[in-house]
Amino acid sequence: MTVDYLIVGSGLSSLVFGALMANAGKNVKILESHEHPGGFGHTFTMAKKYTFNAQLHYVWDCGEGYTVNRVLQKLGLEQEITFERYDHQGFDHMRMPGYALDIPSDTSTLIQRLSDLFPKHQQSIQLFIEAVHEVRAGLKILSSPVQPLNLLRHFWQGIIAAQYVNSTLQDVFDRFRLPEAAQTLLALQWPDFLLPPKQLSFYAWVILFTSYQEGAFYPTQHFETVINALVKVIETNGGQVLLNQEVVNFLVNDKTVNGVQTIDRITHVTQDFTANTIICNMDPQKAAKMIGIEKFSKSVQKQLSYDYSPSNFMAYCVVKDLDLRDYGFGKWNMFHTEVTNLNEAFKRMYVNHDFSQPSFAITTPTLLTDDHRDCPENCQVIEFLTVANYEYFRELLEHDRKLYTQKKEEILNQILDVVEKYYIPNLRDHLVFQIAGSPTTNERFCHCPQGNSYGSSLTPKNMGPGRLTHRSSLQNFYFCNASSGYPGFAPTFWTGALLYQRLSGDVI
Incomplete structure (x- = not known):
């Protein structure tokens, strides 16, 4: 038929x-x-009792009147599918040696927190954040159906946004002369793009950063x-x-x-x-x-003729008889880097396959909702995400599966070393389950060419x-x-x- x-x-x-x-x-x-x-939104179960989502971690545009909510209302699902909001005082916790910044929803609070960390650069921080929100407003105008009166009313915002069409995030950091440590803290959610500042489209970063400021969510x-x-x-x-x-x-x-x-x-x-x-x-x-x-x-x-986005390494873990809230985790994500220059950190991991000083994200799904169907009582899920090179892992898998498995174990252990050093000293003692996925896992289970995580790469091109x-x-x-x-x-x-x-x- x-x-x-x-x-x-x-x-x-x-x-x-x-x-x-x-x-x-x-x-x-x-x-x-x-x-x-x-x-990538599908859910899978391991060991018949631990449930994980393939790739989704936190989302935006789920508040009343926003994109997701409007679609759900159209389908009559707005009561069935609800969302829990991340902590608006700090939905992303950025951590690096010597610095800590919790990204809040309120822009003035963000400017103040950054200014307290970098008092000599208060003006450049203020100007940068203001430019970010002007560009976001301009992008909304440029991406909306053409309405002459609306375009005229917001003409200047559209002009400002258009100036950055070919800019990377690094280009704009340099333009406003932000100190490197401030750049790193602002861009530390780079695993959300799997690109470093010098490759990442400024547009892509602005859209994600400001959208999460408006509200970061997780399904109830x-x-x-x-x-x-x-x-x-x-x-x-x-x-x-x-x-x-x-x-x-x-x-x-x-x-x-x-x-x-x-x-x-x-x-x-x-x-x-x-x-x-x-x-x-x-x-x-x-x-x-x-x-x-x-x-x-x-x-x-x-x-x-687009380029594919880089792929990722993902570790799904379960801890037992350990409350992650006692160690600084909660309704937020944690982003950590050992190498303070994110462009260098990316190169080490993606090009050189060196994870001895990793930069990565930590998510804790069981702390985001009271619905604990994903694991048994007294257990909590903790997941780790970073970039990984598809060609490297494909060659390992094709030529020596043992080396492939060893490399995944090596990366997870290097991440766990950092987590135990800074956050949870006895984490390994409480791990009751762990499984790691590589770029070839993405390709095999989600049928994405070259294991890409986001389709086309989020570069200015x-x-x-x-x-x-x-x-x-x-x-x-x-x-x-x-x-x-x-x-x-x-x-x-x-x-x-x-x-x-x-x-x-x-x-x-």
Whole structure:
């Protein structure tokens, strides 16, 4: 049967799109090659009792009236899916030798805390933070539907934002002459991008930093509830989410995409699926190669030439009979670096594969909500995240699996050494479970090319006006994922919602 919308991949943006279309009465079918829906948002269980989310840690735009809330209201899920807010006095705790800064929601408080740490640079700090919020306001104007009166009213903010289109975060730090230690504290959530200041788009940093200031959140019942609720909306309205269906070919007639061919990863049976409209949630580059890159317009071919984002190392751990709140953890994330120059720290880990002085993030999901379904009583989850080089780990895995496993253990132990030195002296005594994932794990379980964590890399080149959009130039075929929108929980929500609005004419 030919359906209205055939969606290839069940990442968050496609689940949002599918749920909205199904809710509007359209016939929706989603094909997912994994055994779980949700992409990087899926939840998995280990040892039959410990539950972890694949990659999502904290999110923004979940407050009343914001992006995620508006979509949930449209779907009637705003009462079922609720969120807990991180500590507004310090949602990110930045730590480095000799310095500590808790990032607050209030901008004036942030300026004061930085000024107290760097009194000789108070003016440059003030000017930098003011510029950040001016650019954020300008980006909101530039990314909104064109309204001449609104553009005229905020013309200056738009001009200020446009000046930074090719700027890295490091460029702007240098422009305002911030001291290196202040730069490091402000940019220490770099694992959220997996790029150092000299490579990271200033736009990308501004959007994330200011959005988390407006509110950092975690789902009350964990991310699995979000994924399951979206799937339920689709299925309740007559749609289907078919798992273990790997797309091996696109059915194309000239420049019109009519459907796909899949192979069932369990039964190995092949099947053709057709639809009036095909939504591509899989990596656009990968899809384009399967279809034939020459079938796309020259402009879309250029947009498809993006670089992939770096990948990551992730360790999922469980401690027993230890309350992490007694050691400085709570409703916030912790970011730590041993090397104070983040550009150098990134190079050591990503280029030289040297984690002896790591820079990394620490998240503690069990402290963010009273719903403790993720582990047994007297246990708490603690997770560690940093960057890792895909090619390096791929070669280790292909040539010597023992060395591959040893490298993962080495990285985790070097991180644990730092954690025991500065935060939890006896952490290893309480570890009852640990498992580490590498870039090849990302590729294997989430089917992301080169293990990329965010689709296209968040550099100025990939964040500018030439960025890929939903438009593919082919008939009946649209992109809908992090590389054709933006990565992260709220941005992928909005990517799916925007495509829904464009194709349906409805307004959220």
